[in-house]
Amino acid sequence: MPTFPVTGNKLKTIRQTAAGFDSSATADKTLAIVLKNDGYCFCVSAAADRKLLAVQADAWTAEQQKLHPAERLQQLLQTEPLPGKVYSRILVALESIHYTLVPGAVYQEGTGTDYYECVLPRALDEQLGRDSLKRTEAELIYGLPFGLSSAVRLHFPSASIRALVGAMTEYLQSTTPGGEHLFIHYTEESLQLWAYSGQKLHLLNRFKATVQEDILYHCLNTAKQLGFDQPPLHLLRSNSDQSSLLKFLSPHFISCDLIQPGEELNDATGMARLEKAALSDALALLCVS
Secondary structure (H helix, E strand, O other): OOOOOOOOOOOOOEEEOOOOOOOOOOOOEEEEEEEEEOEEEEEEEEOOEEEEEEEEEEOOOHHHHOOHHHHHHHHHHHHHHHHOOOEEEEEEEEEEOEEEEEOOOOOOOHHHHHHHHOOOOOOOOEEEEEEOOOOOOEEEEEEEEOOHHHHHHHHHHEEEEEEEHHHHHHHHHHHHHEEEEEEEEEEOEEEEEEEEEEEEEEEEEEEEEEEHHHHHHHHHHHHHOOOOOOEEEEEEEEOOOOOOHHHHHHHOOOEEEEEEOOOOEEOOOOOOOHHHOHHHHHHHHHHHO
């Protein structure tokens, strides 16, 4: 059987600002910072009307990739002026590829480590964090490189810090219609999958995927395990060409479409569609915070 490779959502250089945006007058603005394994993003918005005013994103260089994430942040803040301004609110989302979700009804304070280690082997240099997902009614326990969250807190003492996957989960929870639905977000060789039924999250997981058949297998297997009957499948937009993947997956689901998080924001930056698609998770963070 032939296999068809899929391209990931690698960050590209994006620098867009709204006409008339004054970077010296940000005291009444919100700054959203997303730190991912492959790059970073800053978004500045006006809280009053949810207007997106400035976006800056880029991939880490080969040299930066060799650094500890806390060192990358330090280097970034020395070279980029935007995060050094004064803001009324700062939101920070950190990418984590290791996590587990615990229903809020059964979670007990202080048991996060036990839940995490029942599911995942904990690395020696891994530090655990916990987010309360109020819309999803669950606790997200996640692992981060040791020292990263402390470095963020050092530079941004008043920031709200959360896991990126948690922000995206809360966004999907707020926008999911009734019935059974699967959502997927594909990044570099990694598939993020959410399964909802009746606006209730039934599964959140990450899988390795390098070809289209991998994505199809994980989606169909998840639907089968949950007893879903050909649910609609929604692909979160990325900056890669998803038309081939959409065509490949469509025959296996009752419907298959692309969705763009952040459409409810008033975008004054004039970002191109592919630029906005590359920032789906960052825009979701702004929408739920």
